[in-house]
Amino acid sequence: MKKQDCTKISRKEMAATLTLLQQKAIAAKLPVIVLFEGFSTAGKGAAISSLILNFDPRGFDVYTTRVPEKHEKRKPWLARFAQNMPAYGRFAIFDRAWYSGMTQIQHNIKKPGRWQSYLEDINTFERQLHDDGYLILKFFLRISKKEQEKRIKKLLSNKNTAWRVSQNDLKNLKHFKEIDMFYREMLAVTDRPYAKWHEIDAKSRKNVRYCVYNTVVYALEQALKEREVKKSSSESFVPQKPYINIRYRMNPTQKIKDADLTLHMEREQYDQQLRILQRKLSGLHNSIYRKNIPVILCFEGNDAAGKGGAIKRLARALDPRGYTVCPTGAPTPEERSHQFLWRFWNKIPKSGHITIFDRTWYGRVLVEHVESLTPKDRILQAYNEINEFEYMLHEWGALVLKFWLAIDKDEQLLRFEERQNIPEKQWKITDEDWRNREKWDAYAAAVDTMLEYTDSEFAPWTVVEANCKLHARIKVLDTVARALERVCF
Amino acid sequence: MKKQDCTKISRKEMAATLTLLQQKAIAAKLPVIVLFEGFSTAGKGAAISSLILNFDPRGFDVYTTRVPEKHEKRKPWLARFAQNMPAYGRFAIFDRAWYSGMTQIQHNIKKPGRWQSYLEDINTFERQLHDDGYLILKFFLRISKKEQEKRIKKLLSNKNTAWRVSQNDLKNLKHFKEIDMFYREMLAVTDRPYAKWHEIDAKSRKNVRYCVYNTVVYALEQALKEREVKKSSSESFVPQKPYINIRYRMNPTQKIKDADLTLHMEREQYDQQLRILQRKLSGLHNSIYRKNIPVILCFEGNDAAGKGGAIKRLARALDPRGYTVCPTGAPTPEERSHQFLWRFWNKIPKSGHITIFDRTWYGRVLVEHVESLTPKDRILQAYNEINEFEYMLHEWGALVLKFWLAIDKDEQLLRFEERQNIPEKQWKITDEDWRNREKWDAYAAAVDTMLEYTDSEFAPWTVVEANCKLHARIKVLDTVARALERVCF
Numbered sequence: 009m010k011k012q013d014c015t016k017i018s019r020k021e022m023a024a025t026l027t028l029l030q031q032k033a034i035a036a037k038l039p040v041i042v043l044f045e046g047f048s049t050a051g052k053g054a055a056i057s058s059l060i061l062n063f064d065p066r067g068f069d070v071y072t073t074r075v076p077e078k079h080e081k082r083k084p085w086l087a088r089f090a091q092n093m094p095a096y097g098r099f100a101i102f103d104r105a106w107y108s109g110m111t112q113i114q115h116n117i118k119k120p121g122r123w124q125s126y127l128e129d130i131n132t133f134e135r136q137l138h139d140d141g142y143l144i145l146k147f148f149l150r151i152s153k154k155e156q157e158k159r160i161k162k163l164l165s166n167k168n169t170a171w172r173v174s175q176n177d178l179k180n181l182k183h184f185k186e187i188d189m190f191y192r193e194m195l196a197v198t199d200r201p202y203a204k205w206h207e208i209d210a211k212s213r214k215n216v217r218y219c220v221y222n223t224v225v226y227a228l229e230q231a232l233k234e235r236e237v238k239k240s241s242s243e244s245f246v247p248q249k250p251y252i253n254i255r256y257r258m259n260p261t262q263k264i265k266d267a268d269l270t271l272h273m274e275r276e277q278y279d280q281q282l283r284i285l286q287r288k289l290s291g292l293h294n295s296i297y298r299k300n301i302p303v304i305l306c307f308e309g310n311d312a313a314g315k316g317g318a319i320k321r322l323a324r325a326l327d328p329r330g331y332t333v334c335p336t337g338a339p340t341p342e343e344r345s346h347q348f349l350w351r352f353w354n355k356i357p358k359s360g361h362i363t364i365f366d367r368t369w370y371g372r373v374l375v376e377h378v379e380s381l382t383p384k385d386r387i388l389q390a391y392n393e394i395n396e397f398e399y400m401l402h403e404w405g406a407l408v409l410k411f412w413l414a415i416d417k418d419e420q421l422l423r424f425e426e427r428q429n430i431p432e433k434q435w436k437i438t439d440e441d442w443r444n445r446e447k448w449d450a451y452a453a454a455v456d457t458m459l460e461y462t463d464s465e466f467a468p469w470t471v472v473e474a475n476c477k478l479h480a481r482i483k484v485l486d487t488v489a490r491a492l493e494r495v496c497f
Numbered sequence: 498m499k500k501q502d503c504t505k506i507s508r509k510e511m512a513a514t515l516t517l518l519q520q521k522a523i524a525a526k527l528p529v530i531v532l533f534e535g536f537s538t539a540g541k542g543a544a545i546s547s548l549i550l551n552f553d554p555r556g557f558d559v560y561t562t563r564v565p566e567k568h569e570k571r572k573p574w575l576a577r578f579a580q581n582m583p584a585y586g587r588f589a590i591f592d593r594a595w596y597s598g599m600t601q602i603q604h605n606i607k608k609p610g611r612w613q614s615y616l617e618d619i620n621t622f623e624r625q626l627h628d629d630g631y632l633i634l635k636f637f638l639r640i641s642k643k644e645q646e647k648r649i650k651k652l653l654s655n656k657n658t659a660w661r662v663s664q665n666d667l668k669n670l671k672h673f674k675e676i677d678m679f680y681r682e683m684l685a686v687t688d689r690p691y692a693k694w695h696e697i698d699a700k701s702r703k704n705v706r707y708c709v710y711n712t713v714v715y716a717l718e719q720a721l722k723e724r725e726v727k728k729s730s731s732e733s734f735v736p737q738k739p740y741i742n743i744r745y746r747m748n749p750t751q752k753i754k755d756a757d758l759t760l761h762m763e764r765e766q767y768d769q770q771l772r773i774l775q776r777k778l779s780g781l782h783n784s785i786y787r788k789n790i791p792v793i794l795c796f797e798g799n800d801a802a803g804k805g806g807a808i809k810r811l812a813r814a815l816d817p818r819g820y821t822v823c824p825t826g827a828p829t830p831e832e833r834s835h836q837f838l839w840r841f842w843n844k845i846p847k848s849g850h851i852t853i854f855d856r857t858w859y860g861r862v863l864v865e866h867v868e869s870l871t872p873k874d875r876i877l878q879a880y881n882e883i884n885e886f887e888y889m890l891h892e893w894g895a896l897v898l899k900f901w902l903a904i905d906k907d908e909q910l911l912r913f914e915e916r917q918n919i920p921e922k923q924w925k926i927t928d929e930d931w932r933n934r935e936k937w938d939a940y941a942a943a944v945d946t947m948l949e950y951t952d953s954e955f956a957p958w959t960v961v962e963a964n965c966k967l968h969a970r971i972k973v974l975d976t977v978a979r980a981l982e983r984v985c986f
Contacts, residue, residue: 028921031921031924034924035924053816053817053818056817056818057816057817060812060817061813064805064809065808065809065812065822065853066805066808066822066824066855069821070817070818070821072818077566077567077568078566079566079568101817103817103818171787298660316553316555319554319555320553320554323549323554324550327542327546328542328545328546328549328559328590328592329542329545329559329561329592332558332559333554333555335555340829340830340831341829342829364554366555432517432520435520435523435524
């Protein structure tokens with residue numbers, strides 16, 4: 009009975025309901041991911057067609073996942089998907105997604121247990137999106153071996169459709185049972201309350217259409233209602249301190265006030281050391297290029313602590329074709345319409361290259377925290393999200409180093425005044441710098457919290473005593489050189 | 498004497514001069530492109546290294562041009578360069594650029610005269626950038642065959658550097674003379690006053706360093722001075738009407754007032770026609786996919802003319818994996834910091850795909866014109882720039898169709914009121930729509946000018962009488978279907 013009722017909904021009715029829900033999702037800024045996986049010829053394309061019929065075409069994008077190209081293989085495997093995440097209020101529909109993406113790189117798997125690690129990546133990725141407010145709908149279209157064989161034969165029998173059948177489809181038909189087992193395991197591991205799998209018997213196209221329709225309508229209504237409730241509830245439960253995945257090992261906690269800011273270096277020694285280190289770094293850059301190691305160097309610090317100067321000395325030692333400096337400012341409107349790490353996913357270096365970040369994703373737990381630009385509960389989640397992101401980079405094979413350049417309040421005042429008084433340096437100082445300075449203590453506390461929860465073994469922080477610029481630069485270059493030596497030899 | 502003086506400038510002095518000029522360029526929002534071409538082993542990398550030593554690393558990007566990947570080959574050949582154009586106030590430095598890019602696709606050349614067409618593309622591309630305020634510096638590093646042989650042998654003799662020599666380098670050494678002739682011709686054709694070639698004898702690295710330094714300093718100073726002069730001069734010469742390249746053939750001029758807005762279609766006929774056309778389009782979409790033809794469909798029209806509805810009916814006939822709908826809003830700050838076509842270069846479909854633009858680059862000559870958002874002289878240049886852009890798309894093999902959906906003032910009022918009165922439609926109407934309506938006549942004049950100067954044979958405009966939505970939709974679908982048939986069969 010129930011089945012009959014459901015399939016009796018007219019197309020007109022479906023269209024009207026979905027159109028309205030899409031408008032509501034736009035108004036509520038709800039981002040929606042709908043992905044289709046399943047056996048080939050199961051009818052993913054048809055399912056997508058009938059779903060999007062009902063949407064305003066200006067509000068969604070459709071992505072097809074194909075075998076990654078060379079440039080995509082030189083990035084973390086999830087990067088090509090991460091950059092296609094829809095902005096708040098938009099829909100992204102995937103014809104095959106990261107699940108197929110995972111199988112497309114299987115020939116690169118050397119380590120045992122690599123599958124498990126990919127599945128974990130997926131669970132982390134989807135959970136982060138969910139925590140950011142994304143609605144994730146996952147459909148798996150299932151047909152029997154007999155049905156698949158019938159469909160492939162039908163396609164092959166007509167010269168207008170034969171090209172749609174690939175060698176891979178024929179090969180997979182032979183391995184139907186193994187593939188089925190593989191899928192079942194994959195689905196079991198990645199079926200989460202916030203990203204459920206909806207398995208559909210795809211023998212009947214009509215059944216697919218109505219199952220997809222019903223699931224999408226139900227999930228959208230539910231998600232919109234939850235938003236309403238959350239908005240109207242006066243307060244949500246905010247934990248006292250950040251949760252960090254217990255598997256991530258942190259280094260012993262450093263405190264900013266323990267940094268010995270009297271550390272100092274003479275010009276003569278500096279010149280000599282700089283020459284030696286730059287020569288060394290130049291050679292090491294060559295090695296990481298040849299060994300295909302991606303390197304990510306992160307710079308944070310007090311205003312006027314000398315990040316720019318340190319980056320300049322570092323960059324001079326490198327081949328300009330092998331590194332990029334990414335200055336990070338306030339996010340653009342488009343960047344603000346995505347999870348906070350989205351804009352950095354796009355800037356990860358390809359393997360063998362170096363990216364130097366002049367300010368980073370730590371803006372989330374520094375300025376956004378101190379200035380209350382982001383709700384407290386999201387800030388508290390950010391520490392773990394950042395660790396997960398950096399762990400993913402580490403697992404991929406990247407060297408990740410993070411530098412905090414520390415100066416004291418007096419030294420900052422000296423430098424601000426110098427900048428203000430020397431015409432060529434005036435562009436470096438803004439009213440905002442002065443305003444930040446008034447919040448010195450709040451920033452110092454935020455830095456300590458940051459060091460406590462993100463100084464991991466796989467992406468360590470180096471506190472650089474920067475009252476003396478020469479000492480600071482040498483410490484940065486020396487730390488980078490030592491770390492590169494460790495990964496190169 | 499002169500040579501000696503020049504090479505006596507100390508590195509410190511060079512650094513100070515260039516650092517200051519970079520700051521001035523940032524302040525003046527001057528975008529700068531510096532590209533290096535030349536024989537392999539001529540020292541392009543070293544030249545770039547010594548140049549950028551002097552720049553703040555946060556203000557420039559370095560790009561290396563390699564053989565295009567699969568996804569790049571499915572776009573217009575200049576697209577991969579166009580998207581790397583620096584924002585206003587930034588520097589982009591290219592280790593090989595579109596000149597090498599041109600040679601990297603030579604194996605795809607079937608038509609005779611294709612080289613000439615590429616060189617023309619380059620001249621158009623560089624002139625458009627210049628007209629938009631870009632400073633373009635082109636260096637060609639020249640060495641003799643003997644010197645090249647010596648350098649290659651030296652690299653091969655050391656196992657740490659041997660990997661830098663490719664098979665291509667050895668092959669090219671044999672063809673030194675031919676390649677030299679080819680380069681000379683290429684340089685001659687593309688040496689323009691606004692984008693001069695600077696040929697440098699690259700036997701001595703020191704000579705390269707100082708020639709590059711002197712040229713860059715001279716050109717930057719000149720460009721900054723020109724900006725000053727332009728800013729302070731009360732008025733610049735603005736021509737009376739747009740210049741259009743005489744080679745572009747335009748269709749006979751249409752006027753908006755000549756459109757017969759009484760054209761009408763009954764629901765019954767509409768339903769029947771829609772079914773037939775959608776089936777036809779579905780088959781044609783398949784054909785263009787298999788024939789690898791890119792299709793670009795542009796929609797413009799009065800507010801409330803029914804663009805969204807027409808796009809929806811069109812999209813429903815297509816396979817969702819083969820098309821994208823691009824809504825075009827006001828440019829983002831990043832988009833405003835580039836030439837106006839830049840944001841569209843990134844949205845050109847890959848071959849075999851369809852992009853449907855809901856509003857387009859014609860915003861330049863419509864809203865930016867009527868609202869005076871852009872200086873008059875740049876608007877006047879835009880007509881030709883747009884024709885050049887569309888001609889490039891056409892030459893690449895794209896089908897480009899443009900639709901103007903026309904309604905009259907009374908019909909618009911009816912639709913505005915309907916939108917305001919029906920709750921589900923209220924999101925469609927904004928105060929801006931009412932403000933635009935007050936400028937009806939100015940917009941109508943702008944549309945006529947647009948039709949006069951951009952209704953080309955290679956990218957024609959179709960004026961769609963849209964007082965009756967049903968008539969309009971069928972006309973759009975029918976026009977697309979006929980055009981697809983022409984290119985498919």
